[in-house]
Amino acid sequence: MGRKHTFIDCTRLYFVSFATVNWFDVFVGNGYDAIVVVEFNDKNLELYPWYVVPSHIHVIISA
Numbered sequence: 001m002g003r004k005h006t007f008i009d010c011t012r013l014y015f016v017s018f019a020t021v022n023w024f025d026v027f028v029g030n031g032y033d034a035i036v037v038v039e040f041n042d043k044n045l046e047l048y049p050w051y052v053v054p055s056h057i058h059v060i061i062s063a
Contacts, residue, residue, distance in 0.1 A: 007063040013048060019056035028054050 007014065020026045033052050040047045040061060048060040 010063040013060050013062050015058070015060050017056060017058045023055040025054035027052050027057065 033050075036050065036052055036057060036059075037047060040059070045061045045063060048062070050057070050059040
């Protein structure tokens with residue numbers, strides 16, 4: 001089940017990490033990194049260093 005979070009201070013950077021259910025390897029193969037970038041940009045979030053692992057993603061973002 002997803003949760004909706006809001007940014008308290010839009011001038012700060014936030015570290016966000018999320019994983020798949022039961023740490024199932026979903027992000028395998030080519031192209032998932034581009035999907036991550038597009039989805040964050042569509043939500044008007046500025047993406048800083050990010051890392052896609054087969055079962056989870058780490059990003060530093062700002063609103």
